[in-house]
Amino acid sequence: IRMSYAVVTFLNNDDEETDEYYSSEIPMSWLCENNTKCWWPAQSKNVTSLITREVPPNTDKWDLEEIKVDILGVSLEKARKLADNLDYVSTDDAEKGRGKRKVTQPTKLLSDDDSEPQISSKSWRQFTNIALPPQLPSCSSNNLSQAEGVTPHVNIARMPIIIPEPLENTFIELEIDNNNVHVDTAENTNIFQGTRIISSGSNVEGRDSITTIIQEHNLKMSRMFVSISMSLKNIDQRLETLEKGAQIDNSTNSEGLEILKQYFPILNIEDITNFDRVISSNKEVATHFKKYIKGIGGHSAKDNLNRILRKIFSNACAMHCSWMGRKNNFGVHQLHFITIIKETVCSTFSSMKENDFEKACGEWFRFAKQRHNREK
Incomplete structure (x- = not known):
């Protein structure tokens, strides 16, 4: 593992409204002037890639920032953890008594200004995991009703049910048991037809028509079963004929083979x-x-x-x-x-x-x- 990284804290604060200082891991090759300054790709959008690949600093395009070195000669993984939390202590550091410094993590604040804030390249780590916005306070229906143009909350369960115009089709509850048709004649069973409400007990014509339809279907199914039965009998007869023909063919073959064997073996x-x-x-x-x-x-x-x-x-x-x-x-x-x-x-x-x-x-x-x- 290459121990070629350092953790630094930037002393130049780009945000004038806060006193936050940002920490980051950097390759040790970016340090200069006795580790009091470092080169930083301020205009680059791929800072993480540059740090991981240990790209040499471009002195023509990069900025020279004043920094305070927190730790030197660590691996990339440990440097990232220390940049996130300076209280991080590895197993080796715990045995050596190091890593006892306690630094308060800067608080992440968002401006209420409508314009998009300019985010410094040094604070890229703080904005990679932005917390969710706070939940809006709940408002009661009474407060909403007082506001102008706001409809108060209405309980749906108490709203009246509006029944539309019924269709022309007639629906009747039936019970079919062994080809017998029973029409439900309960008092609360009604048939909607047009704009009139007709009791199921008085709908004799409807019951008679439905009974007639069911009887016609039963007659059709009976005829269908008779036709299927006749077809099955015909198939059985044909199979029986084929079996008898095969038996006759086998007997004929056996007789022919017996006659043929009389020629063998040929003697002259x-x-x-x-x-x-x-x-x-x-x-x-x-x-x-x-x-x-x-x-x-x-x-x-x-x-x-x-x-x-x-x-x-x-x-x-x-x-x-x-x-x-x-x-x-x-x-x-x-x-x-x-x-x-x-x-x-x-x-x-x-x-x-x-x-x-x-x-x-x-x-x-x-x-x-x-x-x-x-x-x-």
Whole structure:
């Protein structure tokens, strides 16, 4: 912490009406002539900023003021507290026995002159926290009434209530209990209509009209409930039809899959040709075949493909097949059901592309002879 500040009291009083002297913190670099005078930015509006930043004094524009040094070599925070209250004692000063001076704080006074007073730059601290003006003395209603042109205080609670012309609409207090309408017939219940006051007990026509309106609304609501009930029944019937259709579809699918499983595993080349002919000519069988291979599954694309091929081909048949049909083998790349298998696996596993499928499928047929020999 920089201990480069001093607290001074200005001996030149700019206000001739009072004998107040103002204190302020300043940087020690502003002191001059053996600490009897200091430079002060009289025309500056940012005195606080100049003090905080320890701006060097501008001898061409600043005023030279006579001062009395109260304390030297303190921090900015302590200097500000001492400038506000010279009785301020910090913890260190209390231990050293310093800070015992007691200076009476000058009283802040405001002039009653209508013109704005000229505030000295040295008194900037005293005007940063101006107290609120004193509260005006309270005046009784009797004193106010005596003054000319002043209306005395009137108790609002005692003022008469002026009821304006009632509207043409009629208001009746009703009690509705289980579709029964009860009109309040108390003696103090009146109906305002025009300029006449009609007792609620004699307003038979009003009661009859309101009862008729309520009955009409009840009839409309009853019809609405009947319509809603019929719509709900229609929805239930449609849902029941859809559920039955789904059950029929499931039973049909299960029957189709059972018939399809009879073809597998394929044992020879002739069965491959016959099954492919059925797949290409019958869309329903092709749909069942696609559902069948989708249900086989696998933890990866290659595992899924190997499981599908094991379900469809026997090793005795697969050993005579290859992907392109080289070395007098049967080529499977042009079969319709192999195309369905490729589309299904590639759509299920996006990581497997067509070339990956072709390599994995060709590899499976290439090792079919080894698997067949192990089965023996």
